[in-house]
Amino acid sequence: MLRQVEGSRAVAEGVALCRPEVICAYPISPQTHIVENLSQLVKSGELAPCEFVNVESEFAAMSVAIGASATGARAYTATASQGLLYMVEALYNASGLGLPIVMTVANRAIGAPINIWNDHSDSMSQRDSGWIQLYAETNQEALDLHIQAFRLAEELSTPVMVCMDGFILTHAVERVDIPDQEQVDAFLPPFQPRQVLDPDEPVSIGAMVGPEAFMEVKYLAHAKQMQALELIPRIAADFERAFGRDSGGLIRSYRAEDAETIVVALGSVLGTIEDTVDELREQGVKIGVVGISSFRPFPLGEVRAALGRAKRVLVLEKALAVGIGGIVSANVRMALAGIDLHGYTVIAGLGGRPITKASLLGLFADAVADRLEALTFLDMDWDVVNRELERIGASRASGPHAENILRDVGPVAAGPVLG
Amino acid sequence: MFQVRIHGRGGQGVVTAAEMLSLAAFNEGRYAQAFPSFGSERTGAPVVAFCRIDDHEIRVREPVMEPDALIIQDATLLHQVDVFGGLEPEGFILINTAKSFDDLGLGEFVKDFHHERLLTVPAADLARRHTGRPVANAALLGGFAALTGLISIEAVAGAIRERFAGAVGEGNVAAAMAAYAWVEDERRELTGAATG
Numbered sequence: 229m230l231r232q233v234e235g236s237r238a239v240a241e242g243v244a245l246c247r248p249e250v251i252c253a254y255p256i257s258p259q260t261h262i263v264e265n266l267s268q269l270v271k272s273g274e275l276a277p278c279e280f281v282n283v284e285s286e287f288a289a290m291s292v293a294i295g296a297s298a299t300g301a302r303a304y305t306a307t308a309s310q311g312l313l314y315m316v317e318a319l320y321n322a323s324g325l326g327l328p329i330v331m332t333v334a335n336r337a338i339g340a341p342i343n344i345w346n347d348h349s350d351s352m353s354q355r356d357s358g359w360i361q362l363y364a365e366t367n368q369e370a371l372d373l374h375i376q377a378f379r380l381a382e383e384l385s386t387p388v389m390v391c392m393d394g395f396i397l398t399h400a401v402e403r404v405d406i407p408d409q410e411q412v413d414a415f416l417p418p419f420q421p422r423q424v425l426d427p428d429e430p431v432s433i434g435a436m437v438g439p440e441a442f443m444e445v446k447y448l449a450h451a452k453q454m455q456a457l458e459l460i461p462r463i464a465a466d467f468e469r470a471f472g473r474d475s476g477g478l479i480r481s482y483r484a485e486d487a488e489t490i491v492v493a494l495g496s497v498l499g500t501i502e503d504t505v506d507e508l509r510e511q512g513v514k515i516g517v518v519g520i521s522s523f524r525p526f527p528l529g530e531v532r533a534a535l536g537r538a539k540r541v542l543v544l545e546k547a548l549a550v551g552i553g554g555i556v557s558a559n560v561r562m563a564l565a566g567i568d569l570h571g572y573t574v575i576a577g578l579g580g581r582p583i584t585k586a587s588l589l590g591l592f593a594d595a596v597a598d599r600l601e602a603l604t605f606l607d608m609d610w611d612v613v614n615r616e617l618e619r620i621g622a623s624r625a626s627g628p629h630a631e632n633i634l635r636d637v638g639p640v641a642a643g644p645v646l647g
Numbered sequence: 648m649f650q651v652r653i654h655g656r657g658g659q660g661v662v663t664a665a666e667m668l669s670l671a672a673f674n675e676g677r678y679a680q681a682f683p684s685f686g687s688e689r690t691g692a693p694v695v696a697f698c699r700i701d702d703h704e705i706r707v708r709e710p711v712m713e714p715d716a717l718i719i720q721d722a723t724l725l726h727q728v729d730v731f732g733g734l735e736p737e738g739f740i741l742i743n744t745a746k747s748f749d750d751l752g753l754g755e756f757v758k759d760f761h762h763e764r765l766l767t768v769p770a771a772d773l774a775r776r777h778t779g780r781p782v783a784n785a786a787l788l789g790g791f792a793a794l795t796g797l798i799s800i801e802a803v804a805g806a807i808r809e810r811f812a813g814a815v816g817e818g819n820v821a822a823a824m825a826a827y828a829w830v831e832d833e834r835r836e837l838t839g840a841a842t843g
Contacts, residue, residue, distance in 0.1 A: 232669055232670045232673035232674075232679065234666070395682075395683075396682070396708050399682055399683055400680060400681070400682040400708075401665075401666045401669050401670075401679075401680070401681040401682065402669070402678075402679070402680045402681075402705070403673060403678060403679070403704075496708050497708065498706075499705075499706030499707055499708050500706065500707050500708050500709055502706050503706050503707045582709050582710050583708075583709065584709040584710075584712065585707065585709060586712075
């Protein structure tokens with residue numbers, strides 16, 4: 229049914245339609261509305277049977293999810309930012325044990341400096357944790373990806389993270405088609421665990437493995453992600469047949485077939501990029517977009533096929549790998565090994581800085597003219613940066629960066645351009 | 648695409664106003680996107696919310712920087728925050744106040760604007776009369792429907808009832824209807840004065 233609804237509510241209803249049996253979560257902005265809505269659905273009895281466990285931390289949230297999943301329950305949790313970091317040790321255990329937990333990450337920056345706004349630093353930091361990572365462009369896709377995620381996780385017995393931009397999607401009220409219970413039941417069969425802790429048939433899960441077998445066990449997580457490269461498009465095709473919508477998959481191209489310049493990105497910024505590309509296309513610029521829906525596993529072959537004929541590729545990413553630059557772009561370049569083209573890494577939108585069409589128009593014009601630095605920071609205020617660098621150079625006791633820079637920038641009231 | 652920016656303070660229902668406006672547009676079969684300026688919400692702090700309305704899917708996710716219409720829920724923001732940023736002289740402005748634009752010291756600023764697109768409405772007073780509380784968000788949407796003609800007052804009433812059940816919803820619908828009538832009268836006077 230078509231509804232005008234907040235993204236968090238849509239995702240909560242989508243998760244509920246998947247009939248999770250255990251939900252364990254600790255609230256953190258911008259994930260809070262998702263788990264609040266789910267706790268209400270459990271309390272009201274609309275989502276039953278399901279146990280909602282209020283845990284004392286994210287470490288406990290993932291630990292409860294692991295325990296629940298190991299006993300054969302369909303388990304779900306959600307987090308963001310520092311919360312994701314706090315559960316990291318358990319995150320690796322979930323994937324190493326091959327437990328098909330589904331988790332929403334409402335993408336948010338990582339401190340310090342503390343910041344509650346959106347970027348991809350949190351989920352990108354866990355790209356090698358063994359979890360599958362899917363990124364949503366819209367709230368419709370966020371809902372759809374959760375339904376696909378449970379099926380993907382359970383078919384492979386491996387955990388899946390659905391990443392949606394915090395605030396930009398979680399707090400946006402827009403049109404979402406929320407499926408019926410019958411539709412979801414037909415698409416997502418009941419959870420049949422590959423391994424289960426059962427007092428009647430005692431087994432252990434989580435044996436210590438020495439050098440004689442560690443690599444082999446570890447490799448299986450990789451093998452499953454390679455299988456996911458086949459399975460993700462199949463599930464997306466099944467989903468389209470069942471629900472009539474094209475959602476998910478490995479990558480999605482927009483006006484890229486004959487493009488000389490292709491912009492690569494993940495998540496909700498793709499919409500703004502597509503609008504910008506339409507404007508440039510009207511001016512005759514041969515530019516297109518490739519959105520990466522599945523970042524883990526990374527679809528090397530599909531990315532190579534989609535980008536390989538372009539003259540230049542601009543990867544716009546919402547995370548910074550300090551000390552080298554791009555994360556997504558490093559993966560994209562691996563896909564393009566041996567192909568000679570201009571490659572640009574653009575770091576944008578860190579800590580919630582809006583990525584505007586005006587800035588993108590300028591950026592893409594510079595890219596098309598090959599005027600960009602290999603590593604570019606969109607809308608960076610270099611005066612502010614340089615002033616602090618001078619302070620560092622001038623005095624050993626230059627003080628804390630954030631406080632110094634905030635003094636330079638001055639008070640910013642809530643206005644049209646977000647402070 | 649029609650873009651609306653709503654300015655107010657934490658606790659005044661600014662985000663809910665944007666949400667209800669999007670709901671009204673959705674109920675008329677249109678695409679709409681409502682979202683807040685994402686801050687650490689505190690009662691009394693300046694808050695901004697946005698709503699885009701279109702006949703096609705809305706893909707853009709940037710904040711509304713060039714609004715077609717402004718709704719200002721709290722006139723004390725006028726000289727504190729750059730509420731008018733990006734507004735062109737073709738734009739609409741609706742302010743929650745019993746004062747006029749001249750009384751607010753805005754006469755000079757708006758002299759190039761279309762005067763029938765600039766209106767004030769004592770929405771907080773109307774809300775107090777109909778709901779017992781001076782929360783002006785729903786009333787302002789009634790005024791907005793009259794000012795812009797973008798959405799019908801029936802769609803606004805429907806959105807308010809979907810968001811607030813029972814007496815609270817009905818009180819806010821009555822406030823919205825009253826603000827609609829107030830703005831309609833004002834507009835008739837202004838357009839009548841222009842032609843007469």
